[in-house]
Amino acid sequence: MIPTTIGEVVNEFLSEHFVKIMDYNFTADIEKELDAIASGQLNWSDMLQKFYKPFHKNVIHTQENAERANGERFLGDDPATGEPVFAKLGKYGPIIQIGDTKDEDKKPRFASLKNDQNIKSIDLQSALTLFEYPKLLGHHDGDEVFLKLGRFGPYLQFAKSNVSIPKGMDVDQIDMQFAIELIQKKKEADAPIHHYEGSPVTKGKGRFGPFIKWNNIFINVNKKYDFDNLSEQDIVTLIEEKKQKEKEKLIHNWENEGITVEKGRWGKVFVISGKKRKQLDAKKDPKALTLEEAKTILKS
Numbered sequence: 001m002i003p004t005t006i007g008e009v010v011n012e013f014l015s016e017h018f019v020k021i022m023d024y025n026f027t028a029d030i031e032k033e034l035d036a037i038a039s040g041q042l043n044w045s046d047m048l049q050k051f052y053k054p055f056h057k058n059v060i061h062t063q064e065n066a067e068r069a070n071g072e073r074f075l076g077d078d079p080a081t082g083e084p085v086f087a088k089l090g091k092y093g094p095i096i097q098i099g100d101t102k103d104e105d106k107k108p109r110f111a112s113l114k115n116d117q118n119i120k121s122i123d124l125q126s127a128l129t130l131f132e133y134p135k136l137l138g139h140h141d142g143d144e145v146f147l148k149l150g151r152f153g154p155y156l157q158f159a160k161s162n163v164s165i166p167k168g169m170d171v172d173q174i175d176m177q178f179a180i181e182l183i184q185k186k187k188e189a190d191a192p193i194h195h196y197e198g199s200p201v202t203k204g205k206g207r208f209g210p211f212i213k214w215n216n217i218f219i220n221v222n223k224k225y226d227f228d229n230l231s232e233q234d235i236v237t238l239i240e241e242k243k244q245k246e247k248e249k250l251i252h253n254w255e256n257e258g259i260t261v262e263k264g265r266w267g268k269v270f271v272i273s274g275k276k277r278k279q280l281d282a283k284k285d286p287k288a289l290t291l292e293e294a295k296t297i298l299k300s
Contacts, residue, residue: 005071005089005093005094005113005118005119005120006089006093006094008071008120009069009070009071009089010069012069012071013066013069017058017062017066018058018062020054021055033047069089070088070089070090071087071088071089071119071120072086072087072088072089073086073087073088073119073120074086075087075096075122075123075124075127076124078098078128081098081099083098083099083100083106083108084098084099084100085097085098085124085127085128087113087119087120087122087127088119089119090110092112092151093112093113093151094112094113094117094118094119095110095111095112095113096110096111096113096122096127096128096130096131097109097110098110098131109131111127111130111131111133111149112130112149112150112151113130113149114130114149114153114154114171115153115154115167115168130149133147133148133149134146134147134148134149134157135147135148137156137174137175137176137179138176138179140158140176140179140180140183141159143158143159144158145157145158145176145179145180145183146158147171147174147179149171153165153167154169154171154174156179156182156183158179158183161186163179163182163183163186164182164186165182189203189204190202190204193212193230193235194232194235196214196235196236196239197215199214199215200214201213201214201235201239202214203221203227203230206218208220209221210227212230212235212238212239214239217242217246219238219239219242221238225238248263249262249263249264250262250263251263251269251286251287251289252286252289252291252294254291254294257273257291257295258273258274259271259272259273259291259294259295259298260272260273261280261286261289261294263286264279267282268280269286271289271294271297271298273298276298278297278298278300280297
């Protein structure tokens with residue numbers, strides 16, 4: 001097992017600010033106390049009070065006084081601009097930063113690290129090469145092909161679509177010929193496997209498993225289906241079941257206003273407008289909700 005960058009940064013932060021809990025003996029001591037509770041030699045509430053009061057005090061103190069942990073490391077100055085270069089943990093993962101965020105006159109530049117790089121070990125020269133991306137590899141079918149580094153690793157951008165690169169692939173070995181092969185495979189994979197109600201049906205595999213896509217709707221394909229050999233009936237069943245589920249979760253649909261009220265997971269109800277969604281108070285009857293009330297909730 002290899003620790004991730006965020007794991008290392010979090011571990012260092014906890015080791016600095018929560019020394020007692022991160023001590024190797026902490027778990028062993030807790031187990032002894034739990035054994036004592038089980039045998040009636042120790043009251044469980046006394047044990048919790050003894051632990052929680054100082055722990056809560058420590059949490060509040062850390063929130064108010066500790067700086068945000070990002071594992072920042074100064075690598076040197078950029079020879080081209082003279083600006084400082086840092087390796088640090090950003091919002092979406094490990095990054096390299098050229099320039100100072102405190103400089104109001106010039107915004108810093110950022111680049112993601114490759115999967116095999118680490119903010120603890122990367123040097124200045126390797127860090128600066130990351131700013132060669134996005135890298136133009138060439139042209140294919142009249143469109144530019146770029147090699148980019150993103151949150152989830154390297155990928156190709158071609159004709160407004162993103163093409164995944166196999167995991168473990170060294171980006172320095174990706175040339176135009178290999179890029180074209182990946183683009184062709186992407187086109188074949190994205191080709192419609194069926195048409196339903198006048199709209200194409202495509203299939204793919206994402207973070208949450210295999211799916212089909214129809215009418216801009218993603219439909220998960222569970223294990224009871226043979227994903228590689230979906231029949232026409234399988235596709236129709238999957239789409240119709242999804243349509244029914246969508247219909248059942250829809251409580252209100254004010255199409256002219258672009259506002260809907262929909263059921264969510266665990267009994268929650270949401271008022272939705274575009275990308276904005278607000279949870280409805282559990283005490284409020286969603287069926288009795290008016291359009292004006294929905295607009296007020298969205299503004300809150």
